[in-house]
Amino acid sequence: xxxxxxxxxxxxxHSTWSTSATLESLSSATTDATSLTKFLHSAVVMGTVAAVxxxxxxxxxxxxxxxxxxxxxxxxxxxxxxxDLIDEHYVYRxxxxxxxxxxxxxxxxxxxxxxxxxxxxxxxxxxxxxxxKPAARLKPGLPAFRTRLPVxxxxxxxxxxxxxxxxxxxxxxxxxxxxxxxxxxxxNVHSLSLNKDALTFAGILxxxxxxxxxxxxxxxxxxxxxxxxxxxxxxxxxxxxxxxTLMIDGQFVSGADADASVTTLPADLKEYLTxxx
Amino acid sequence: xxxxxxxxxxxxxxxxxxxxxxxxxxxxYALVNPLTSSVGQISKxxxxxxxxxxCRASYITGPSAKQKTVDVxxxxxxxxxHEGYLKATCEEIRGVKLGRSTTGAFCVIDDALxxxxxxxxxxxxxxxxxxxxxxxxxxxxxxMLVFKKRGxxxxxxxxxxxx
Numbered sequence: 001x002x003x004x005x006x007x008x009x010x011x012x013x014h015s016t017w018s019t020s021a022t023l024e025s026l027s028s029a030t031t032d033a034t035s036l037t038k039f040l041h042s043a044v045v046m047g048t049v050a051a052v053x054x055x056x057x058x059x060x061x062x063x064x065x066x067x068x069x070x071x072x073x074x075x076x077x078x079x080x081x082x083x084d085l086i087d088e089h090y091v092y093r094x095x096x097x098x099x100x101x102x103x104x105x106x107x108x109x110x111x112x113x114x115x116x117x118x119x120x121x122x123x124x125x126x127x128x129x130x131x132x133k134p135a136a137r138l139k140p141g142l143p144a145f146r147t148r149l150p151v152x153x154x155x156x157x158x159x160x161x162x163x164x165x166x167x168x169x170x171x172x173x174x175x176x177x178x179x180x181x182x183x184x185x186x187x188n189v190h191s192l193s194l195n196k197d198a199l200t201f202a203g204i205l206x207x208x209x210x211x212x213x214x215x216x217x218x219x220x221x222x223x224x225x226x227x228x229x230x231x232x233x234x235x236x237x238x239x240x241x242x243x244x245t246l247m248i249d250g251q252f253v254s255g256a257d258a259d260a261s262v263t264t265l266p267a268d269l270k271e272y273l274t275x276x277x
Numbered sequence: 278x279x280x281x282x283x284x285x286x287x288x289x290x291x292x293x294x295x296x297x298x299x300x301x302x303x304x305x306y307a308l309v310n311p312l313t314s315s316v317g318q319i320s321k322x323x324x325x326x327x328x329x330x331x332c333r334a335s336y337i338t339g340p341s342a343k344q345k346t347v348d349v350x351x352x353x354x355x356x357x358x359h360e361g362y363l364k365a366t367c368e369e370i371r372g373v374k375l376g377r378s379t380t381g382a383f384c385v386i387d388d389a390l391x392x393x394x395x396x397x398x399x400x401x402x403x404x405x406x407x408x409x410x411x412x413x414x415x416x417x418x419x420x421m422l423v424f425k426k427r428g429x430x431x432x433x434x435x436x437x438x439x440x
Contacts, residue, residue: 219322233418235321243410245418252418254376254411 185214185221194221194238201236201262210273225273232272236262246272280371282402283384285327294389295336298397300368303439304385305332306424307346308360319417327386327400334364334439337395343433345393361431363424364439373419375402375412382416 182202189195198214198221205212205223212223212234225232231247242262244255246269257266279287289297298304306319323329332342347359367385375382381402388398401413 215318217320217322219320231418233414235414237321241407241410243414245411245415247418250422252415252422254415258408258411260411 182214185216189216189218189221191218191238193240194219194236197221197236197238197240197262201234201242204263204265208273230272232269234269242266244269280381280384280402282375282380282404283371283386284403285386286384290387291389293391293394294387295333295394296387298333298367298385298387300366300371302367303334303364304367304370304397304399305334305342305346305438306363306365307332307343307350308362308429309347309350310358310360319421321413321417324383324399324401324413324417325405327384327398329399331385331397331399332438333387333395333397335395335437337393337438338436339432339434339438342395342438345396347433361429362433363429364427365423369423369426370399370420373416373423375409375416378412382413383420 182198186195186198189198198216201223202214210225210227212225212232215222215224219237221236223234223236229247231252232244233252234242234244236242240262242260244260244266245252246255247253255266256268260266260269286297320329330346332346334342337345346362351357351359370383370385371381373382374380384400384402386398386400388396390396401416
């Protein structure tokens with residue numbers, strides 16, 4: 001069992017880390033993230049970030065992750081990834097009370113289709129305490145991975161301590177992990193609600209043949225479809241709604257649904273995006 | 278002409294200003310990747326705060342305009358690149374309507390700085406009703422069409438920059 005862990009500090013108040021692992025034999029896995037948590041935490045606390053960022057071939061640190069095998073392929077193996085599909089993204093959000101604190105968590109889950117997948121996670125948070133683990137029992141068709149933040153001793157303010165970006169989960173290992181436009185767009189978005197809404201809306205766009213460009217700043221995420229004579233823009237600001245506009249006859253006109261939710265593709269936008277050019 | 282949706286347009290906002298922005302002035306919007314180069318990347322948050330910086334081309338030389346708009350942004354981040362500029366008359370910008378109404382969607386407000394008298398701000402007009410979300414999205418997209426009508430220019434020359 002081997003595992004790759006890369007960790008880096010973004011600045012004094014934000015730590016950013018990512019993990020990349022190839023999972024095998026996931027169908028009956030049970031998990032215990034304690035060792036990973038301790039490892040990450042000690043790496044950050046002890047200032048060993050540089051060591052953790054050692055180039056990939058040297059990252060052969062072995063980490064037991066419950067009875068789940070983590071196998072980081074050597075570069076040669078990585079060049080020929082005979083990996084199966086991950087077929088869906090999910091967005092989840094959970095909140096729980098502990099010591100009068102409420103933690104919110106957002107992320108992406110995906111289904112496991114085959115027996116071997118590559119996953120990569122990247123998140124930014126305002127605490128050094130991180131925890132990640134695969135779901136307790138993994139079966140084809142069920143979420144294969146999830147993350148959560150542990151309750152910490154500092155969590156007494158009654159407000160979420162962390163802004164979490166869970167992303168970088170790829171749907172196809174043959175595509176470089178960082179090539180997902182949404183992942184790139186969300187790189188600098190720190191708003192939990194904005195991330196969540198963007199991921200939710202992206203989820204309902206998955207089946208569209210015409211996929212949008214995505215761009216973002218810290219206050220909005222924009223999905224933009226630009227084609228021959230057609231151009232549509234949908235903007236998300238993290239309040240659960242979208243604003244959208246469609247180009248018709250060379251001018252943009254407002255979408256018909258003035259209160260559209262990120263959970264639904266408005267009918268006129270859907271028709272616009274799916275009609276034959 | 279005073280527009281109810283843009284009360285600040287009627288009053289000069291700075292002692293350094295050459296005056297309120299006239300309809301026949303050419304407004305320049307600098308393109309600096311990745312900040313402003315993509316089709317839709319006019320910052321909504323800046324529009325909401327009426328703080329989207331633009332340049333009044335009649336009151337500055339071409340090289341100075343580049344220095345004040347582009348070079349400043351490039352100097353603060355080496356990964357940024359200069360991709361030219363877009364331009365539109367103030368009348369065209371003010372002519373972008375909010376939805377099907379006759380209300381202007383944008384205000385063009387003089388906001389001269391001590392060493393940059395040609396500085397101005399673009400912003401959404403009032404009121405800021407959440408129900409107008411789609412209309413504002415539409416207005417922003419149409420604003421880009423207005424700016425793109427003359428294409429991207431790359432020559433920063435002239436005194437004044439653009440008359």
